[in-house]
Amino acid sequence: MTGKQMKIVLQMVSGYGGEFKTWRLPEAKADAYTDMDFYVEMAQLAEKGKLHALFMADTPALVNDLTNETPMHSMDPLIAMTSVARATKHIGLVGTFSTTFNESYNLARHLKTLDVISHGRVGWNAVTTSTPATAANFGTHLKSSRERYGRAHEMIEAVQGLWGSWGEAAYLHEKEAGQFADMSKIKPIHYKGNYIQTAGPLPIPPSEQGQPPIFQAGPSSEGIRLAGRFASGVYANPFTIEEARDYRNALRESAVAHGRSADDIKVFTGFMFTIADSKEKALARRRAVLEFDKEELDQRLSYLAAMVGLNFQGIDPYQPLPKNWLKLAQPNPYDPRSPRALEVLKEGYSPVDTLAHGVINYHPVVIGTAGDVANFLQEWFEAGATDGFSIVPDLAHDGVSAFVEQVVPILQERGIFHEEYEGATLRENLGVPYQYGIRNED
């Protein structure tokens, strides 16, 4: 196979999946949140499927009500990544660490150490964090987007500067000569920004990939500029192929504008799925999850009605809508998910089943067979909408194995997903260039 192949990273969320009520399904392990063995097992399964990396979103705060729902994030991404690193050999480990709520020295140290002990498999998703609850945990309030992005640029510069402060060839450990390190190649950086000051050096040698590649998430123009300057990967959340293509092109242009090659930046489109033997079975499962919380189901039905400009008062939400109603329906221009919602209703699905399609999830959703999932991925990939996907099963416990055992072989057979890891490091597997220290910008 010589054609282009998609990259796939797996989101583990808090151990359950991207749907926060699937923990009640019979397949679920109710205490997955605190069970690192389980986390590691899922990662090993993903590695068996040759997935490029685990991806861990994160916000250092409690961001949802846990009365009935599982948390949005893991207990601690650094500790989860370290645990997985020790129990796997090939899969990458991309973690989200806030540029706003970390100290540059501590963060540089954690990530480089993890990169060394994983033999070059770590990536850093550098996000600015926009949750007020997080700011309160750090005794402060949220700064303006301009200030947060200002600090983000400095944070990445400082961290990469610290990474490069131990010269590439400085780790000698030659017993005979008695030379442990070449101190002429280990130097402070004396970084002095408006937001960040750090002296260094950081006493850690390079990993097999030099240092972790940067990922970015956040589609504002500031976000696109940050990505163009630094990122090897971007986590994106478009809802249509057109939107995705425009965003990807903007990112590629931004890379070029910063003196890099367009291909140095890989876009990973968020994508959720429920796989079953038939679409009917997949729908039934998601219907069951929706019914765990009738009150929320009612709220979602109202939201769906608003999305298509209708009022569901007095209807049976388990029956398809009358044809004449659907003629009056109009997708709401302020929600990019509305056209798809209306399409599903027009296919004859009831409002509840339309919700079960995931039409108001925060990513596109495919529910159906492994073939349906493979078709979706192929369509987006071949349309130039994305370089790959950041996949989110509704529930990890059976979703990871379904993807690995059923979807991956189809993609491989079609020649659009690799049969083996390309190299030993995350950079090699992503197809992005080696880098050590701060890149020279022309």
Next chain:
Amino acid sequence: MTGKQMKIVLQMVSGYGGEFKTWRLPEAKADAYTDMDFYVEMAQLAEKGKLHALFMADTPALVNDLTNETPMHSMDPLIAMTSVARATKHIGLVGTFSTTFNESYNLARHLKTLDVISHGRVGWNAVTTSTPATAANFGTHLKSSRERYGRAHEMIEAVQGLWGSWGEAAYLHEKEAGQFADMSKIKPIHYKGNYIQTAGPLPIPPSEQGQPPIFQAGPSSEGIRLAGRFASGVYANPFTIEEARDYRNALRESAVAHGRSADDIKVFTGFMFTIADSKEKALARRRAVLEFDKEELDQRLSYLAAMVGLNFQGIDPYQPLPKNWLKLAQPNPYDPRSPRALEVLKEGYSPVDTLAHGVINYHPVVIGTAGDVANFLQEWFEAGATDGFSIVPDLAHDGVSAFVEQVVPILQERGIFHEEYEGATLRENLGVPYQYGIRNED
């Protein structure tokens, strides 16, 4: 056996040992610094010997010249502890994390997560950090001791407050009832100190020991006060039994003054060793290490001369000093190690062999057979000088196995070291009470 038994923790330093030139010995693994497999292997060996914990000192800075010497600390204690936690079942993991150069929320999160995934085996050595190079890495300068200790009190309060912010019984994960957590028991703490502010809650359930016990190191009166208020363990560095006993008593009184029991605080005395089949062989090994760096050996000889009020100019340092010289010698009152240095010289050891005894190391040193080491530990323990030891081999690569295979059985036979771990958690094994959240101070 019903008598009192000593506690032992092992210091791994940067992977080599407490002597920074032993990495050149034939036994040494030259790249142990970056080899996590090796680190884990040593920890497993320590667990085989029923040692209570690994202890990791730390300063977030490069603090020594690495031209010929190994680093003083690991690449990253958090990542080393996590790696070890996943590969062991019983041994505790005590890590040093600065109260000055960490954010309370990030630190509370890391340590509690690690405590949960290790099933209650983590301890936090809360130190104020007094290295100027560290301050520079965090874009600041070193504050006064008063300010650093002021922040240390707040840091521990804030971290323990965050630990307790998720109620002990709040993690329900009951599928049938659909209740994941009891949000009425998960509450912000809104901590507002002079140095630290954090809101919480921290969304992490308790571990099997509730939360990590606190350790402390730093013998000033401020240090003793901090330990009396919070610490379950203290890492001490006395050089004589009398000094050790006084310090231990001061710590026990401080605990009582803070409404705790004297036995709630366990003192771990730092102690270094070189074990061989005979004392002569142990001396030969340490002589070889001294000779790796002739220049430094000369400096040490001058220092030794000053310690005993002599001048070694023109003598052969490989020959015992003349008797009449030794009569004139006087221990320097400003270095507590001087009496021991003079004692060794008077036993007829040459100046070089006296240095090989480790008389100017930063802890008491025993060089000799396993029996010699066991005798030393027993003497200090039974004199009430300490509750246990924080042991530092000259080189981990053979030192850990020598201690575990040769010293531990002697101590066990004498009934002064346990044959089995007392419980499942670090608190149980240390014999300190369970705690969750901030302790009510009367």
